[in-house]
Amino acid sequence: MQKQNLGKDSSSQTGSVSQIYDEFCPILLYQFKSRNYTKFETFDASLDEFYSKIESQRSEQQQKAKENSAAQKLNKISQDQENRVHTLRKEVNYCVKMAELIEYNLEDVDAIILAVCVALAKGMNWDDLSRMVKDEKKSGNPVASLIDKLHLERNCMILLLANNLDEMNDDEKTLPIDKVEVDLALSAHANARRWYELKKKQESKQEKTITAHEKAFKAAEKKTRLQLNQRRLHF
Structure with a gap:
């Protein structure tokens, strides 16, 4: 057999x-x-053994397959939760980094905001302002060189900021630069506070997500366990 x-x-x-x-x-x-x-000693003995065991063996096989499937589903739920929490933690860290970069460059950020706002207040249109920024960059203006892109339709701009307080590694020729969004309606200090407020919101969302996911996982685990126990009773 x-x-x-x-x-x-x-x-x-x-x-x-x-x-x-x-x-x-x-x-x-x-x-x-x-x-x-x-x-087996006889063919009849093999038949008796086969038909007495085959149904229970198949039932056991089906039960194990269902248990494996249930375990995989729970594992996927757990993995999805971990990925979501990891994403939220990255967003929290990102907000902190943006705020700190502004704080490291307060004078420059305020100078750029003032220059752009003054130009707009004098009636300079957006295209002319963009051309002026490019010209200033070419002429070596250190403040203008920090502007990556103007988003005047959203009343903000993207700045290229570095942590000037950190020492460079031996293999680094320049400090790492990050793109930071700045609101033109706020001062440098206010922009940093805005990022810290966003950080608090992300932390609150993270805590709520962790709590909700823990409850969801426990509920799914309990439901799965009950379903598997009910199936065992039928075998």
Whole structure:
């Protein structure tokens, strides 16, 4: 009687392979000799063994498949939760970094905001202002060189800021530069505070997300456990 390997049985201490009867035959054919098989004294004995065990073996196989599927679903839920929390933590750290970069460059940020606002107050149109910034960059204006892009339609701009308080590594020729969004309606200090406020909002969202996900996972785990227990009762 031929046996089909189903993989290692996790309940076995010796790491044995769980098997299910595949088929039976009166004699051991050549093509089956490489497979696991069990010999019986008589063909009738093999029939009795096959039909007495095959249903329970198949039921056990189905139950294990359902348990594995349930475990995979729970694992996916847990992984999705971890990914979401990781994303929120990155957003919190990003807000802190933006605020700190503005604080490291307070005078320059205020000077840029003032220059752009004065130009706009004098009636300079957006295209002319953009051209002026490019010209100032080409002429080597250190303040203008910090402007990456103007977003006047949103009353903000993107600045290229570095942490001037940190020492450069031996393999670094220049300080790392990050793009920081600045609101033209706010001072440098106020812009830094805005990023810290965003950081607090992200932290609050993170805490709520963790709490909600923990409850959702426990509920899914309980539901899965009940379903599996109910299925076992039918076998």
